[in-house]
Amino acid sequence: GAVVSQHPSRVICKSGTSVKIECRSLDFQATTMFWYRQFPKQSLMLMATSNEGSKATYEQGVEKDKFLINHASLTLSTLTVTSAHPEDSSFYICSASAPDSGSSPLHFGNGTRLTVT
Amino acid sequence: GQNIDQPTEMTATEGAIVQINCTYQTSGFNGLFWYQQHAGEAPTFLSYNVLDGLEEKGRFSSFLSRSKGYSYLLLKELQMKDSASYLCAVRDSNYQLIWGAGTKLIIKP
Numbered sequence: 001g002a003v004v005s006q007h008p009s010r011v012i013c014k015s016g017t018s019v020k021i022e023c024r025s026l027d028f029q030a031t032t033m034f035w036y037r038q039f040p041k042q043s044l045m046l047m048a049t050s051n052e053g054s055k056a057t058y059e060q061g062v063e064k065d066k067f068l069i070n071h072a073s074l075t076l077s078t079l080t081v082t083s084a085h086p087e088d089s090s091f092y093i094c095s096a097s098a099p100d101s102g103s104s105p106l107h108f109g110n111g112t113r114l115t116v117t
Numbered sequence: 118g119q120n121i122d123q124p125t126e127m128t129a130t131e132g133a134i135v136q137i138n139c140t141y142q143t144s145g146f147n148g149l150f151w152y153q154q155h156a157g158e159a160p161t162f163l164s165y166n167v168l169d170g171l172e173e174k175g176r177f178s179s180f181l182s183r184s185k186g187y188s189y190l191l192l193k194e195l196q197m198k199d200s201a202s203y204l205c206a207v208r209d210s211n212y213q214l215i216w217g218a219g220t221k222l223i224i225k226p
Contacts, residue, residue, distance in 0.1 A: 006159075043204065043218040044160070093159050106214065108159035 003027055004096050006109025013084055014117055021079045021112045023094030029074035030096035034106065035067075038091045050077040084116045119143045121217035123205050128223045129195055137190045137203050137220045145210020151179050151190045152204040154219065160204055164190070192222075200224045 003026040013019050023033055033050040048058045048069050056069035068080040077096075081088055091113055095106040121141045129135040141149070148167040152160035166172055166181035166188060178191040190203055205217040 041221075044216050046214075046216075091157070095159075106162070108161070111157075111159045113157070 004030075004094065004107045004109045006094050006112055008112060009110055010113045010115075012115045012117060015085055016083055018080055018082045019084055019114060021081075021092055021094070021114075023077045023079070023096070023109050025075045025096045025107075028096075030077075031074060033071060033077040033094055033096045035069060035077075035079050036093045036095065038093060038111075044093065047079075081114065084114070086116045089114055089116045119207075119209065119215050121205055121207060121215055123203075123217045123220045125218070126221045126223065128225060129192075131195055131197060131224055131226050133195050134191065134193050135195060135222065137192075137205075137222065139188045139190070139205035139217055141186050141188070141205070141207045141215070141217075143207050143209045143215055146183060147208040147210065147212055149179075149181055149188050150206045150208070150214070151177075151188075152206065154202045154204060156201075163203075195224050197224050197226070 005024045005026055007022045011019055031052050035047045036044040037047050038044050046059050047062045048056045050056045050069050050071040052071045052074050058064045066082055071077040091111050093111040094109045123139045150165050151163040153163050154160040163177055164172055164179040166179050169181055169183055171178055171180045176193045181188045200223055202219040202221050204219045206214045208214055
């Protein structure tokens with residue numbers, strides 16, 4: 001089945017630094033990838049939709065200059081949290097749509113637990 | 118606006134049956150999905166309904182009524198490992214997934 005790999009699974013960084021999270025589709029080409037954030041005991045919140053070869057589409061309230069998304073190839077999208085602050089600490093999850101995936105549109109990476117100290 | 122409602126938390130006993138309800142109001146409908154999410158992990162796909170009726174997959178079944186904007190996930194022969202959050206999501210007319218807040222299911226021995 002379709003597999004999405006996300007790295008790193010856990011990262012701790014100091015306030016003011018930047019963190020890059022990678023999301024790869026391992027056995028299919030993903031023209032569209034999605035980035036979610038999830039705070040404890042809350043549901044998934046879509047941050048942005050990443051389209052290969054074009055600019056990402058950000059959801060309302062998500063700062064595009066703070067959360068940089070690059071989708072340079074059909075198998076890789078990256079999310080960079082710039083100048084991270086403690087309030088950015090969260091669980092970040094990527095997902096991708098496989099072709100002909102009408103009955104299961106999203107395959108998720110294992111998520112990245114970001115802690116900003 | 119678009120909205121998906123599901124209970125925040127439910128408790129059930131090991132070996133029993135539990136039904137988790139989901140109601141939705143969305144701009145169009147192109148399928149309803151149930152995902153399971155264990156704490157600290159990403160969601161995993163459970164089921165998909167696009168036509169009215171019941172879809173059965175092992176111990177899990179999912180039902181859909183489009184006219185009522187209603188679905189449920191039925192879990193039979195509950196096991197301790199079924200303790201997780203269960204997320205209902207609807208794909209709207211723009212093929213965007215609208216997520217419910219999830220139902221935390223607690224299984225007691």
